[in-house]
Amino acid sequence: MTEALGYFLSSWIDPGLIGLVAAGTLAGIYVGAIPGLSVTMAVSILISFTFKWDVHQALALMCGIYLGGVYGGSRTAILLNIPGAPSAIATAFDGYPMAKRGEAGAAIGLTTVVSVIGGFVGIGALALAAPMMSDFALKFDSRDYLLLAIWGILLVGSLSGESLAKGIFAGALGVTIGTVGLDPLTAEPRLTFGSMQLTAGISYVAAMIGFFGVAEVLAQVHDIKLKAVRQDVSKIVPSWAMVKKYLPLSLRTSTIGVIVGALPGAGGDIAALLAYDHAKRSTKNPSRPFGEGAYEGLVAPESANNAAVGGAHVPMLTLGIPGDAVTAVIIGALYIHGLNPGPMLMIQTPDLFWFLVGALCLANIFLLIFGLTGIRIFCKIMEIPKPILLPMILVLSAVGAYAINNNPVDVYWMLGFGVFGYFMKMYGFQVAPIILGIILGPLMDRSYRQAMLSEQGDLMNYFIGFFTSPITATIVVAMALTVLSQTPWWQNWRKRAST
C-alpha cells in the first residue's frame, strides 16, 4: 500500500513532472478548443517527440493533454456553438444559449467545476475498481451495444425542436451519412458511387464543424448589424450553493460517463449524449427549459465526458484494449517505450498504473486552476463585432476540417454541410439529430448485424438473450422505465399515488 502511494505521488514531488502535467493540461485545453485539432492527433504527434524520453515524462504530458483536451472542447461549444470535439456536442445544446444570454462566464465556470468533479469520479473508479470494471465491460455483447445506441437515438425526440417529424428526418439523414464508405464489417463499398475519396467515408468531425460552425455563421449573417451581447463576467466561479444543488446530477452523470467510457466500443461522445438525455428526463423543474440555457444541460454532459477519461483508462491498463481513440494512441506509445500493454501490465509494472492515476489527479487539479483563470479573455470572443468574428470562425472551421485527416475533401464536406445546414435551420430543422445519427448510426448498424450473425439470423434466439443475459435485461428494464415515465398514464398514476 505504501508502495502504491509512493508511485502515486511520484509525479507530485518531481518539479519536472509537475511542469509537464501542467504544460500538457494547458496545451490540451487549447487543442481541445479548436475544432478539428483533436487530442488523438496531439498525442500521436507527441509520440515522435517523447519517444526518447523517460516513459513517465511522456505519460505525464499525455495525461495532461488528454484531460485538458476533453474539457477544452466545451469552450468553443459554449462561445461559438462549434463543439471543439465530438464529446462536447451535447455541451453546445445549452451552453451556447447561455452565452447568447450573456452568461458565457458563468457557463464556463460551471463547466470547469463539474468537469473536475467528473474527472475525479472517473479517476476514483479507475483506482479502486479497474479489474472489476474491465471484467464487467467485457460482458457487454453486441446486443447490449445495440440497445445503448437505441437508447441514445431516443434523444432525437428531445432535440427535434418544433417538429418531431423534422427531427426524425434529420436523424435518419445522419444515419445515412454515417453509412457512406467501406462497410466496417465486410469492407464492401456502400454509397460510394465508385469514388475513391468516398471509400474513406464522410468524417463526422467535418460534418460536425459544418453543421454547427458554418451553418451558425451563415445564420448569424442575417443579423450582422445586431450589437454583440455584453457578457457578464462578474460571477464566474459558481457559488457553493449552486455546486451543491447540481452535485447529485453531476455524480449520477459521472457514473454514466465512467461506465460508457470503460466500454471498448463507446467513448466520451456517446457518454455525454446519454448523460444529457438522462438529465433531461430526470430533471422535473430545470432552471430553464432544456435547449434554452438550462444549467442541468451543461452539468450532465460535462461531468460525463471527463469521467469517461478515467473510464477509458480501465480497459487500456487492465487489458491493453483501448477504451477510445486517445487510449489507442497511448497504447501505441507504451509499445514504443518498450512496455507491453495487456493484462500483464498491471502485474509486471504496478508502478505505472499508480503513476498514471497520480498524474491524472494532478492534471485534474491543474484543470481547475487553468479552467477558472482566463475566462474573461475567452468571453471577449463573444463581444467581437460579427463582421470580424464570423470570417474568423470560417477560417478556423476550414483549418479544423483539414486537420482531421490532412485531407482537403473533408474541407469540402464541411463547407457543403455548412450551407445545407443553414437551409435546414431556415426551414425549422434542427442539426443536432443529424450529428446524433452520424455518431450512433454506425454503432447500431455494426452491433445489430453482429448480434444477428452470432445467432445465425435467428430472431427468436436474439430475443431470448434479453432474458438470459443480466446486462441486457437491466438495460431493457431501464430503457422501458425511461420511456414509460414520459407517458401520460405514468404521470397520472404518479399524481394519484401522491394524493
Place this chain on the structure above:
Amino acid sequence: MSNYSKFLGAAALTLLSTMAAAEYPEREVSGVIQWGAGGATDVAVRGMVSYAEEALGKKIVLQNKPGGVGVIGANFVQQQASDGYTFLAGAENPALYKVMSLADFDYKAFYPINVISRANVLVVANKDKPWTNFKELLADVQAHPGAVKMYTAGTGSVPFTTSAMITSLTKFPVTPVPFDGDGPGITAMLGGHVDFGFIAAGAVQEHIKAGRLKVLGVLDAKPYNGAPPMTEALPGLEKYVPWGSFFGIFVKNDVPDDAKMKLAAAFKKAVDNPTYKEMMEGRGNVMLNLSGDEARKFIDRWQSVTAWVYQDAGVAKVSPAELGIPKP
C-alpha cells in the same frame, strides 16, 4: 544585351548550378502513414523513424492519412511529385487494391524502399474452450456445423484471408461474426462472445501470457513459441505459408535512383537498430529488412498467394489472371 536579360541569364545559371550541386536530401522528408494513429502500422513506423532521421541527416515528418483500407494515403503519395521527398508507410493492403478493385493501382506502382517485417498469424481461442490445438478445433467445427463462432473482419483482413485459405482446402462450417478490427475482435473473444479467431501474434500475445486466451496453432510449417504449426492438421496449407501481414516504406517508381538508394540505406540502418528490433520482435513480428529486388520478390509472392486464395474463395472482384498475377 540588355541588363534585364543579363540578369535573367545569371539567374538561370545560378539556378542550374544549385540544381546540380543540391544533393538529396536537402530538406525534410515527409512520410504518409496509410493507417490511423495508434494502429500497428503507425507504431511500426513511429518506433523507427527517429533512427532513420539520424541516418538520413534530415528531419522526417510523419502524418496519418487513414481511410478506405489505406487507399486515401497511398493515392495521396501517388499524386505527389516524384522527387523522393514523400514516402508511403504502408501495410500489405495495397497489394490487393486491383484485385479488390479498391483503386486502379497496387504496389507495382511503388518502389519498395524497405519491407520491415512480417507478422505471425496465430489461431487463438477463449481460455474456457475445450480445444488444445488447431486439429481438435477443426474436427469439432466439422462435426458441429455452425456451432462454433469465429471472429472475422472485412475482406482483405488477416482473419478473412486465413479462413479463406482453409475453406479452399476443406470444409470449415463456422459461424463467422465480423468486427471492425482486431481490437474489437479480441474484446469479443475475451468476453466469450466469439469462440476463436485468426489474429497477428502481436495483438494477442499479452492475453496469451496472462492466460485469458489460448493459442492453438500458428499459420506456418514450423512451430512458433510453442504454438504447433497449422500444417500439422491441414498439410495443404504448406503451399501458402509462411504468410502474414507486413509493413513497409515505399516511394513512387519514378523517384530518382539517388534518392531511392539514400532512403533505402537510411531505413536499412534504422530497421536494424537493436532497440527497434527488440520492440518489433516482442510484438510477434518476424524482421525482414528487405529492400529493392528482394523486397519486390517478397511482395509479389505475397500478392500471388493471397490473390489466388481470393479468386478460389470467389471474393476477388477482378481475376488475378486478368491482372497478370501468376499462380503461386
